[in-house]
Amino acid sequence: MSHLFQNTLALLTTLGALALPLTGFPSSARAELLPRPSEIEALGDDESVYSEAREELPENLYVLYRIVERIARANNLDRHPWRVVMADDSLINAYATEVNLIIVHYGLLDQMAGDVSALACVVGHEMAHHTERHIAIRTSRSADWQEEYKRPDDRELQERLAELSRTHESDADAIGYTYSATAGFDATGCLRGLEILSRLPGTLRDSSTHPAVPHRIEAIEMLMIEQPADRLQDTGRSNLENSDPLTYEMIEDQNWLRINSERGGSFVEDWNAIFPDATIAPKPEEPEAEVDIDDVSESEVD
Numbered sequence: 616m617s618h619l620f621q622n623t624l625a626l627l628t629t630l631g632a633l634a635l636p637l638t639g640f641p642s643s644a645r646a647e648l649l650p651r652p653s654e655i656e657a658l659g660d661d662e663s664v665y666s667e668a669r670e671e672l673p674e675n676l677y678v679l680y681r682i683v684e685r686i687a688r689a690n691n692l693d694r695h696p697w698r699v700v701m702a703d704d705s706l707i708n709a710y711a712t713e714v715n716l717i718i719v720h721y722g723l724l725d726q727m728a729g730d731v732s733a734l735a736c737v738v739g740h741e742m743a744h745h746t747e748r749h750i751a752i753r754t755s756r757s758a759d760w761q762e763e764y765k766r767p768d769d770r771e772l773q774e775r776l777a778e779l780s781r782t783h784e785s786d787a788d789a790i791g792y793t794y795s796a797t798a799g800f801d802a803t804g805c806l807r808g809l810e811i812l813s814r815l816p817g818t819l820r821d822s823s824t825h826p827a828v829p830h831r832i833e834a835i836e837m838l839m840i841e842q843p844a845d846r847l848q849d850t851g852r853s854n855l856e857n858s859d860p861l862t863y864e865m866i867e868d869q870n871w872l873r874i875n876s877e878r879g880g881s882f883v884e885d886w887n888a889i890f891p892d893a894t895i896a897p898k899p900e901e902p903e904a905e906v907d908i909d910d911v912s913e914s915e916v917d
């Protein structure tokens with residue numbers, strides 16, 4: 616369950632081994648990441664996806680939608696829907712679970728308020744757990760190793776699992792940095808996010824799941840030199856210019872949000888695109904119930 620941001624390890628070897636999709640950077644000088652024309656239009660258009668979302672969604676969820684949507688498009692991660700759920704408690708945490716599902720605790724939003732780049736880095740870290748298939752890999756390795764060691768509490772087994780988890784966390788940090796920087800967020804937000812975590816108990820040393828936060832901060836600082844944010848941003852700007860805003864759906868209640876893939880979120884629309892000669896018509900609107908005046912007056916007689 617890849618509990619995110621919490622604690623430690625061998626970052627340098629991990630970072631050296633990372634295979635990030637970072638090829639093809641233009642060498643042009645840094646330019647500000649301006650909104651693309653369709654974004655500007657969208658913001659000024661009452662029918663647009665962004666303005667509709669602004670109206671419909673609670674502020675924190677709206678910001679999460681814009682962050683996920685922007686990171687997904689800037690990094691070509693929009694082939695499948697993303698899901699965000701806000702957990703209504705004071706924990707300073709976020710984690711990745713299921714498929715493309717990101718849980719963000721309210722405490723984290725509260726502590727990062729005013730720093731959208733720090734939040735974007737956390738979101739990028741969680742998206743990286745999904746894109747790198749960390750949950751599936753951990754489950755599979757864990758099953759293999761448990762067969763090998765016979766006893767689930769075997770010390771060597773536990774250490775291998777811990778090392779795998781720390782490696783995944785380091786990978787997610789590095790990729791989360793590239794995702795958020797590519798999307799145009801301030802890369803130092805990753806450092807500020809980690810500084811917050813370093814105040815939590817148990818985060819200054821390696822744990823069974825996370826590398827020590829000071830090591831994680833050093834790794835990000837090194838990455839900022841090796842992969843400068845402005846170069847990443849150039850790639851992101853090009854991807855943003857060549858894609859359309861992703862739509863969204865609120866599901867079940869006000870805390871569950873789906874950011875649709877580039878395909879949209881409608882089975883019916885997809886059906887109609889595949890079978891133009893046998894389209895599914897829009898659902899007829901229910902006629903409004905007629906008020907029976909006699910019934911009303913009778914029911915009010917007492």
Ligand SMILES: [Zn+2]
Nearest residue numbers: 618619620787
């Ligand atoms: Zn994590």
